[in-house]
Amino acid sequence: MSSNGDHDADVWIGLGMAQAAAGTRIVPAPLADIVQGGRRIRRRRRTVVGAVALASVVALGGGALAQLRPAPTGSGSATSLVPAAAPDPAAALAKRDPLRPARTLLAEGTTNGHAWKVWRAIWPLAPKERAYEQAVALWQERSAYDPRLTRPTEEFVRQYWQPDSDLVNDYVEVDGVRQGHDSGGSIVADGHISEQASRQTTFGAGMLGHYGKDEPGPFFPAEIGLVDLGPRVGKVFVTWSDGTRTEVPIVVVPFSPIRVVALAQPQDKRSTLWEFFDQDGQKMPNEGTTLFR
C-alpha cells in the first residue's frame, strides 16, 4: 500500500477492505438519471429559471383533483387495453419488431379541466445486434418531448443489453399532447419471466415524473403513481386514510408479463394499506408497496 511506516504495518486493513469491497454488487450506472440529475443541478444554479419553474409548479399543484380514475377495465364500458398497433395479427407482428412499440393506455382522467392519459410503450426485446438501433429509436421518440435526454452510446447499449428484457417507456399526455418527464427502463420480457419471479407480487412502484427533492413536481395536472405487478396478481385493494377501501383496476399490458396499477394521487387522503390477491382470491404478500402513503 502506501510507503509510510505505519501504513505498512497496517497492511491488513487494506487487504481486509479489498475483501469487503469485493462484496459490492456492481450494478449498471444509471446514466440517464445521472445526466438528468446533473442538468437539474445546473438549472438550479440559474435561479431565475428556478423561480419560474417553482411558480408553474405551484400553479399546477394548487387545484384539487377533479377525478381519480384509472382506465376502465374489462367490466367497464370501454376496454383498458389500447394498443396503438392494430388488433392481433398486426400487434403480434409489432411484438416481433423491436422498432415498433406496443402502447397500452394505463389510466386517464380530467383534472382542473385538463384531460390526461398515462401510456406504457413496450419496445420488444431486440437481438443484441439491433439493440443500439432500438435504443436510438426510443431516444429519438423520447427526446422530442424531453430534449435533456442524451443520445445513448453504442458502448453503453452493448454493455448493458439484457437478453431477457423489453424496453419500457411510461409517459403522460395532457390535452392530447405528450409531455416530458416520462420514465424509461427495461422490464422482463414476455416468455422470459422465471417461475420464481412470476410468484412475485410487485416489481416496483413510484410516481411518474417524480425526480426527487430537487425537482419534485408535479409535472402533470394530476400526480400519477404506478405499481408494476406480477402476472399472478388478480385484485388490488387500497385502504385510505379516511377509512374507505377501494379496489383499484389492474391493467393487463399486452405482450408483457407485468401488469400495472396506475392511479392519480388523491389530494385529500393517503393510503394506509395495500393488499394484493391472486386470481383465486388468496392473499399475496405486500412486498413493500407504500405508494401514496
Place this chain on the structure above:
Amino acid sequence: MGEPKGDRDEEFQAFVIAVWPRLLRTAYLLAGEQYAAEDLVQSAAERACASWSKVRRADDPYAYVRRILVNQHARRTRRRPPELLVEAVPDAAGTEDGYARSDQRGALLAALATLPPRQRQAVVLRHWEDLSDSQTATAMGCSVGAVRSHAAKGIAKLRQVSALVELKDRTHIGGAV
C-alpha cells in the same frame, strides 16, 4: 467551449462507465451498505455531470469526483450519529474458509461503521484508495495533520476489534472467496 454538446455527453458517459465500479466500491466502504453506496455515487456523479467542463479539465478527473463523493458522504453524515449496522461485532471468526472470510468482510464493514465519518473516510482513502496523507487531505478538504489524526484514531479502534484478529495476520489475499 466550441465542442458539441453531444460529444461532451458521450465523453462524460464513457467516464462514468469507466469509474463507476471503483467509486461504488469506495462508497460501499464509506457507507457500509449497498443501496446507500449506489445513492452516494449517483449523487456524486450528478454533481460531476453538472460541473463536467471543470472536472474534465482537472489533472485527475477521478480524484475530482472522489472528492465530491467524500464531500457528499460528509454532508450526509454530518447531522447523524455514526451508524451501527450490527448490534455487536462478532467476537471471533471461524476457521479459514470462505464463510470465515465472509464473516470478516462483514466484521470489517461493521467495524468501519462504528468509526466517526471523518475517521472512516481517512482510513478508507488511505488504505483502500491507497492515497498518501496529502492526497487524502485534498480529498477530505482538510489538513495533512488532521488526516493523520483521524486515520490514527480510526486504525487504533479497528485494531481493538477482536473479530479482525485473523485479518491482522494476513499479508496477502488468496483462495476462493
